[in-house]
Amino acid sequence: MATYLEAIREGIGEEMERDPGVFLIGEDIAVYGGAFKITAGMLDRFGERRVVDTPLCESGIVGAAIGAALMGLRPVAEMQFMDFISCGFDQVVNFAAKCRYRWNAPVPMVIRGPSGGGTHGGPFHSQNPEAWFFHTPGLKVVAPATPYDAKGLIKSSIRDNDPVLFFEHKALYRRVKEDLPAGDYTVPIGKAKVVREGKDLSVITYGSGVHMALEAAEALDREGVSMEIVDLRTLLPLDEDTVLASVRKTSRVILLHEDTLTGGIGGELAARIAEKAFEFLDAPVVRIAAPDTPVPFSPVLEEAFLPNARKVLEKARWLCAY
Amino acid sequence: MATYLEAIREGIGEEMERDPGVFLIGEDIAVYGGAFKITAGMLDRFGERRVVDTPLCESGIVGAAIGAALMGLRPVAEMQFMDFISCGFDQVVNFAAKCRYRWNAPVPMVIRGPSGGGTHGGPFHSQNPEAWFFHTPGLKVVAPATPYDAKGLIKSSIRDNDPVLFFEHKALYRRVKEDLPAGDYTVPIGKAKVVREGKDLSVITYGSGVHMALEAAEALDREGVSMEIVDLRTLLPLDEDTVLASVRKTSRVILLHEDTLTGGIGGELAARIAEKAFEFLDAPVVRIAAPDTPVPFSPVLEEAFLPNARKVLEKARWLCAY
Amino acid sequence: MSVAQAVMNVAEGPGEEAHLSRRFLYYMSLMREVEDRIERKLYRQSKIVGGVYVARGQEAIPVGVGLALEPEDVVFPSHRDLAIYLMRGVGPRQIFAQYMGRIGGLTGGRDGNMHMGDLKLNIVAIISAIGACVPVAAGAALALKYKGTNNVAVCFFGDGATSRGDWHEGINLAAVQKLPLVLVCNNNQYAYSTPIEKQMACANVADRGPAYGIPAEIVDGNDVFAVHEAAQRAVAHARDGLGPYLIECKTFRMTGHSAHDPADYVPKELFAEWEQKDPIRRLLERMLDSGWIAPEDVSRHYDDLRKEVDAAVEWAEACPYPDPATLLDNVYEPRS
Amino acid sequence: MSVAQAVMNVAEGPGEEAHLSRRFLYYMSLMREVEDRIERKLYRQSKIVGGVYVARGQEAIPVGVGLALEPEDVVFPSHRDLAIYLMRGVGPRQIFAQYMGRIGGLTGGRDGNMHMGDLKLNIVAIISAIGACVPVAAGAALALKYKGTNNVAVCFFGDGATSRGDWHEGINLAAVQKLPLVLVCNNNQYAYSTPIEKQMACANVADRGPAYGIPAEIVDGNDVFAVHEAAQRAVAHARDGLGPYLIECKTFRMTGHSAHDPADYVPKELFAEWEQKDPIRRLLERMLDSGWIAPEDVSRHYDDLRKEVDAAVEWAEACPYPDPATLLDNVYEPRS
Numbered sequence A, B: 001m002a003t004y005l006e007a008i009r010e011g012i013g014e015e016m017e018r019d020p021g022v023f024l025i026g027e028d029i030a031v032y033g034g035a036f037k038i039t040a041g042m043l044d045r046f047g048e049r050r051v052v053d054t055p056l057c058e059s060g061i062v063g064a065a066i067g068a069a070l071m072g073l074r075p076v077a078e079m080q081f082m083d084f085i086s087c088g089f090d091q092v093v094n095f096a097a098k099c100r101y102r103w104n105a106p107v108p109m110v111i112r113g114p115s116g117g118g119t120h121g122g123p124f125h126s127q128n129p130e131a132w133f134f135h136t137p138g139l140k141v142v143a144p145a146t147p148y149d150a151k152g153l154i155k156s157s158i159r160d161n162d163p164v165l166f167f168e169h170k171a172l173y174r175r176v177k178e179d180l181p182a183g184d185y186t187v188p189i190g191k192a193k194v195v196r197e198g199k200d201l202s203v204i205t206y207g208s209g210v211h212m213a214l215e216a217a218e219a220l221d222r223e224g225v226s227m228e229i230v231d232l233r234t235l236l237p238l239d240e241d242t243v244l245a246s247v248r249k250t251s252r253v254i255l256l257h258e259d260t261l262t263g264g265i266g267g268e269l270a271a272r273i274a275e276k277a278f279e280f281l282d283a284p285v286v287r288i289a290a291p292d293t294p295v296p297f298s299p300v301l302e303e304a305f306l307p308n309a310r311k312v313l314e315k316a317r318w319l320c321a322y
Numbered sequence C, D: 001m002s003v004a005q006a007v008m009n010v011a012e013g014p015g016e017e018a019h020l021s022r023r024f025l026y027y028m029s030l031m032r033e034v035e036d037r038i039e040r041k042l043y044r045q046s047k048i049v050g051g052v053y054v055a056r057g058q059e060a061i062p063v064g065v066g067l068a069l070e071p072e073d074v075v076f077p078s079h080r081d082l083a084i085y086l087m088r089g090v091g092p093r094q095i096f097a098q099y100m101g102r103i104g105g106l107t108g109g110r111d112g113n114m115h116m117g118d119l120k121l122n123i124v125a126i127i128s129a130i131g132a133c134v135p136v137a138a139g140a141a142l143a144l145k146y147k148g149t150n151n152v153a154v155c156f157f158g159d160g161a162t163s164r165g166d167w168h169e170g171i172n173l174a175a176v177q178k179l180p181l182v183l184v185c186n187n188n189q190y191a192y193s194t195p196i197e198k199q200m201a202c203a204n205v206a207d208r209g210p211a212y213g214i215p216a217e218i219v220d221g222n223d224v225f226a227v228h229e230a231a232q233r234a235v236a237h238a239r240d241g242l243g244p245y246l247i248e249c250k251t252f253r254m255t256g257h258s259a260h261d262p263a264d265y266v267p268k269e270l271f272a273e274w275e276q277k278d279p280i281r282r283l284l285e286r287m288l289d290s291g292w293i294a295p296e297d298v299s300r301h302y303d304d305l306r307k308e309v310d311a312a313v314e315w316a317e318a319c320p321y322p323d324p325a326t327l328l329d330n331v332y333e334p335r336s
């Protein structure tokens, strides 16, 4: 059994064995093994040439990763918390994202790190910053929900020839475990997965939302309602076909994410569904997301803030009764 | 007759006369009067205490504006191009946006500057960065389409007690003109405007999109089709009521923006419509936006990239035939 | 007035230095006591929400600087400057409530631990992004100058912050504009696990002063008198309109980065070495040697302190959590 | 080989210095000719798309540095370093096509003017955000070291860039890691309309070297020999594994910021003063004085140059615009 965290570590380690151009760069990742210990042991295995501790400078780290990627290496840069990517934002959205389009220069790099709430991290250690990058052509955005996918996707991300933002959900790091197949496997970027078949309604989600949906689905089962769950896995490029197929099948859809509502990825999904599966819809397209506030610190507030299985269940009942 | 550019300059000047706490800060805004000359003459009128030329440092400028705003002043910070806000991103989304919620500290500041394409500015001088901020609770996002609104909204933005991002469309600066009322007036933040009544379909848009829609509407008129146009004017907080009222009335809707499609504001609008006006819809919700690429430089590519009246017209015809 | 505070009120007799030393002692020991309670007790009892960062061994910095300031000077404490709050009148009870996510904390449960601010007290709450406060402090300094006051803004940060672009942009902007900004670096030789020599290729943070054309001095950060004097020089410089002034306080982080970090990456000898330089112990020795305090006053003081802190913890534990119905409030100014 | 290039091929006789001087002359004068054509003719004829930034009077910087490099050294030219492209084999025709948004430009019309790059030529295209290239250049240097080469990365930037956080972060990172990075500052004393004293409170950009523990030297940016020698020292230092090296080239921007800027904010005398120091004129004088070139060779050279440029313009004007059907291509690697 591997946790989500171990799966990512395994995936990174395998890619480093496989390709000498893969290296790690970030704050406190070498000697300390990273704030969440994702890179624990890597320094011993691969040496300080390939596991680079930097000063505290996110723009510097992202920029350096871009420069190394342009030279043909495959940097994997850690943000200690994905929230801090805002400090290296320009490098990501303007430098990394646009090189290929502008002058045909590939930037094969990964920026990865913990995101999401549920650990009382407060406004700056709990955010889900994926929507900013989802809106930036040239980037790929990956957000796995399970150990299997986390390992398969980090490996694909490292092999990808475009810049990938890899959002790990910190509340899943040690909470979800599963057996992983022995040896090398990858999960393709850009492919969603129907993680649960159903016929009455669809939940389209990713990351922590998958687990909320699964919990709600079991309760609904007992009520005789069958929920289909699509785990997007990759947010950009979006696997529209799998989403639309599910909606066309069930005719009812909930778009679920932990990120805040307005401007979140649910909007984009709703738009595609309202345009391309319009004739199939039997009910309004419903979104469940965190409300439009910063992530509050105090447990009672954070609990009220975060989506959860109960909130999914309530909306699902409403939707099925529509 | 005042141009859009002059209207903004007038609005800023009036607010500086009105409130001694209003001051301007940015690169090349004082002696030079700004890259687009929005602040031309301000140094002579108000002196260098209130018109502050800075070094080249967007994060420094935004941060300094935040600090001054926390002390009760009302800074108006210019980004030479709104694209460069990505260099001060963390300050905007984490510092400015969250102070009130976290510790009840108001940050009354405006960040303004030119955005948008159509001037062959290429990938870094043509972007529409509004969607990033639209997704950040605590910010207000304003994007006027006319001189009247530009003046009224810059004045409201300066008086607002929350941080406002004010997106000027550089292609409108000298292109649109109108008579402005004498004396002080404001346009409220958070209120959309039906700029053209119609009954067959609605176009929901803002900024340059308003002008594309108006042009298309005239052509459609000649075909006997009546297009309603809603100018959002403020993107955050969104005036959902006006949008939904229009959709409920016409039952057909095009969401139009110059910004790129995926993750753009059209998605959010579609989601709200598909949830809250579902029963009123007679046709799929349609979006028109720039495609998901960086803004290309060469005129032929930029022309293909940008939405325009012809593209609106074609979609409108399709939608009405649906 | 609590009994503990009595230590500061020396009726007659001792001179200014003695008086100052008692104020140093009061705030440094109270800060230590509050942080010890949080880190060594409440955190282990799982009563604390979120991360715990304490400043054991570094108390001389906020105290030495803080007592050089006027109430109208605007402070930007970092995550190892708890005494700043105490000196501006925030009680230990509010601090415990803050760390427990209760309504009685300075942010009412909206934000956690050292992310506290109160504009009425001229304290600005930091955000997590290290270094982000520097341009903001420059802007506060700009406003103080703009308004024609002679107050200063004081920005605290660690050695780690000096690698951030914001640090550079903020100081440079303030230097060019000659803003009244005092920059206080807590150089505790580590940023999380990263030792100073992996953060910068110059020997001292103060070596960066010339890059901004501003004075920069190095001070023993474990000597509260030295810190205080340097702060007085810095504040005077800034008040006189001469622009920013940087103080680098050399000290050592006597803990892990936060309560969950055993700091295995720090050579053990360093802890032993710096233990000898503990700023409170040094202060106490000097006070006793100079007759500024009597031995029995010291033990009474610590007894009082413990009682004060006990009471504050009790208050905080009884304090309710925020009402989830308020979740959506105050994202924007409420419409009137 | 064009006739103009003949100036560089001195069969026998003159020594190394003469040979070098002819290479200087060729590239500096070609850069000037190309930029003059763009700014003074094509731009006014509305044949140029987008903004025009030229480096009149600053040609010694890219040329002096560029000729100190190996082809495998990776360069990050800024917006006043056109000669770098010429030296790496990008022809004037491609440059004109780039400025006209044609398919024959280095970016095929995707991006404009000096945003040109070609990985095969080891030239990285800048992005507009001033200073952003510094951390990226640090990363390129890291890769060169990682791969075990002894090549260096060379990053060009203006005085304005030194105020950006990215500049600080990139240099600091490179210094700590001892990366082979050569930093070349074109200090032309203005960033757009902002004079140097409103950008920094220290006298020289080089005063910032000690803040990063790296050598920094000031050089007369209008003396191509001096620039070249400094670049050789810098490159040797970086190649030897000693880390970054900063060269500050003092010069002057003999134009507005861009072609639409009349530069009214610059005192007229400064233009007159710096006109006397024109780097091409100075070079020519020295060459003539030293007998490294004959007067008739100079005029023949300029004739050739003009012809070369005429032909290049003609080629570019005949070059098609990109096909709008390609608009969506190459956002991502094409799926195979």
Ligand SMILES: Cc1ncc(C[n+]2csc(CCOP(=O)(O)OP(=O)(O)O)c2C)c(N)n1
Residues within 6 Å of the ligand: A027, A056, A058, A080, A084, A087, C080, C128, C129, C130, C157, C158, C159, C160, C161, C162, C186, C188, C190, C191, C192, C253, C257
């Ligand atoms: C921009 C940013 N990156 C990373 C972090 C995570 N982090 C928090 S504190 C810290 C180390 C800070 O070191 P220093 O500034 O020396 O302060 P110290 O903790 O030593 O007092 C790090 C890396 C952060 N808060 N902000």
Ligand SMILES: Cc1ncc(C[n+]2csc(CCOP(=O)(O)OP(=O)(O)O)c2C)c(N)n1
Residues within 6 Å of the ligand: B027, B056, B058, B080, B084, B087, D080, D128, D129, D130, D157, D158, D159, D160, D161, D162, D186, D188, D190, D191, D192, D253, D257
């Ligand atoms: C981050 C950023 N802010 C603003 C600009 C607009 N801008 C372009 S060049 C320039 C001045 C640059 O000055 P300097 O670095 O000295 O180079 P020079 O033009 O003098 O050669 C400015 C403000 C920009 N390109 N990037």
Ligand SMILES: [Mg+2]
Residues within 6 Å of the ligand: C158, C159, C160, C186, C187, C188, C189, C190, C191, C192
């Ligand atoms: Mg430290």
Ligand SMILES: [Mg+2]
Residues within 6 Å of the ligand: D158, D159, D160, D186, D187, D188, D189, D190, D191, D192
């Ligand atoms: Mg310059």
